[in-house]
Amino acid sequence: MITSVPAAAAPPVPDPALLPPAGEAAPPAATEQRNLCTAVVPIGDVPQMPHPQRSLDFASVWPLTRGAGQTVAVIDTGVARHPRLPDPIPGGDYVSTGDGTDDCDAHGTLVAGLIAAQPVDGSGFAGGAPDVELITIRQSSRNFSDRTHRGDDxxxxxxxxxxxxxxxxxxxxRAADLGATVINISEVACKPVSEVLGDGSLGAAVQYATDIKDAVVVAAAGNISELCKPSNPAGADPLRPDADPWEHITTLATPAWYDDYVLTVGSVEEDGVPSDYSLPGPWVDVAAPGSAVTSLDPDSGGSTDRYSGANGPEPISGTSFAAPLVAATVALVRARHPHLDARAVMDRVESTAHAPAEGWNPRVGHGVVDPLAAVTAPLPAQRELVFASVPLPAPTPVPPPDRRPRIVALVASGAVCGALVLAVLLSMPLRRRMRSFPPHPPARTDAGR
Known part of the structure; x- marks a missing residue:
């Protein structure tokens, strides 16, 4: 039983001196296959669109871009050649002697399908960025092991x-040197906070990919499982809501915790609730649907939505499958806005996500990604109006109006009015005198003489 208690941790600082050397891919040690390859349950094409594609609505972005010109490296269990995938560029094999196109675990092919599967008639499933190129690098396999592994390693x-x-x-x-513009890592290594991760070379590699090669590194947050447990706190301490989330960590996850260099992805369910299996942490940046996944079957050339488990079919779910949906979103953004560097693309994906009420939390980060908003939202230069001082010429003086005609007219009108008033006043005594004389007697006649 793991009894790790929360402890303070600090964001890791990569040491460029630990960058692994360039070179062809090959296993660092002799390996052998010890288990049968993982099988999945093949399904026929169905017209219904799976929930993850329906909720993120990649098709609404395709009239603007389908990711052409972008190269996505899938660092995983290999990517099998599939009729619905672009022919992958073999990036090499760190597990066996292949070239990266062998997939004994199905995992890498499922991831690649979520990024780049071509739409076909009769199928509701397609990848989020079907016009990208793929680089496949096999980095791990649960069905292979180190023949010389020491128990004290x-x-x-x-x-x-x-x-x-x-x-x-x-x-x-290797992916960065091959020219990947997006690197998807749907794999996580974990250690209790009290132990040493020993991931200095990985930190240097993601810093190199981001800052030197301008690639966006997208990584799964990790599943709470035998490799990653116990869980970190899933929310703020109600007694200390403003506390630094790095103060209470139980499990470290890499490369997820290299937050300055990696876009770390948690998982949500169909209703938008964070998935119970998604490992929280202060390094989680965004989220995407990670359950009810449909993708490509590496063996049948068709699709699948379940693993063939020992106890029956098991649904395909995990932060492993949320990450490639974000990688597809990043590819769409980079194709539409090729002038943006890696960090600007990461900021854009975060700032256009559907944020939780508190703005950020350790389960979904800045929220569930929105591919259409990430591609079409106005860029900062388009949102901000820049006001600059521009010198203007002095206005031409306007001559004052000639008021003389108006003054003459006013004076004349005043004189006339004054004369009229004076005439009226002078006539009033005469009229009174005339009213004071008696009327003349009637004229006499001599008619009676």
């Missing part, structure tokens, strides 16, 4: 079979 592992932080670091360097 404490290197953090991202697979119960073969794969650890050293092979992951080599794969990230």
């Amino acid at each position: 404490e290197t953090a592992r991202n697979s119960t079979g073969y794969g650890d932080v050293r092979t992951m670091a080599l794969a990230v360097r």
Whole structure:
């Protein structure tokens, strides 16, 4: 039973001196396959669109961009060649002697399908950015193991079979050197906070990919499982809501916790609620649907929505499958806005996500991604009006109006009015005198003489 207690941790600072060397991919140690390859349940094409694609609505972005010109590296269990995938560029194999196009675990092909599966008639499923190119690098497999593995090797592992932080670091360097513009890592290595992760080379690799090669690194937050447990706090301390979330960590996850260099993705369910299996942490940036997943079957050439488990079919779910949906979103943004560098693209995806009420939380980060908003939202230069002082010429003086005609007219009108008033006043005594004389007697006649 794990009894780790929360402890303070600090965001890791990469050391560029630990960057792994460039070179062709090859297993660092001799390996062998010890289990049968993982099988999935093939299904026929169905017209219904799976929930993740329906909720993110990638099709609404396709009239603007389908990701052409972008190269997405899938660092995983390999990507099998599939009729609905672009022919992948073999990036190499750190598990066996292949070229990266072998997938004994199905996991890498499922991830690649969520990014780049081509739409076809009769199927509601397609990848989010079907016009991207793919680079495939096999970095791990639960069905292979190190023939010389020592029991005292404490290197953090991202697979119960073969794969650890050293092979992951080599794969990230390899992907960046091959020209990937987006790097998807749907794998996580974990350690209790009290132990040493030993992931210095991986930190240097993601810093190199982001700052030197201008690639956006998208990583799964991790599932609470045998490799990543116990869970970190899923929310703020109600007694200390403003406390630094890095103060209470139980489990470290890499490369997810390299927050300044990685876009870390948590998972949500169909109703938008954070998935119970999604490992929280102060490094979580955004979220996407990670359950009820449909993708490509590496063996049948068709689709699948379940693993063939020992106890029956098991649904495909996990932060592993939320991450490629975000990687597809990043590819769409980079195709539409090729002038944006890696950090600007990461900021854009975060700022256009559907934020939780508190603005950020350790389960979904800045919220569920919105591909259409990430591609079409106005860029900062378009949102901000810049006001600058512009010198203007002095106005031409306007001559004062000639008021003389108006003055003459007013004076004349005043004189006339004054004369009229004077005439009226002078006539009033005469009229009174005339009213004071008696009327003349009637004229006499001599008619009676």
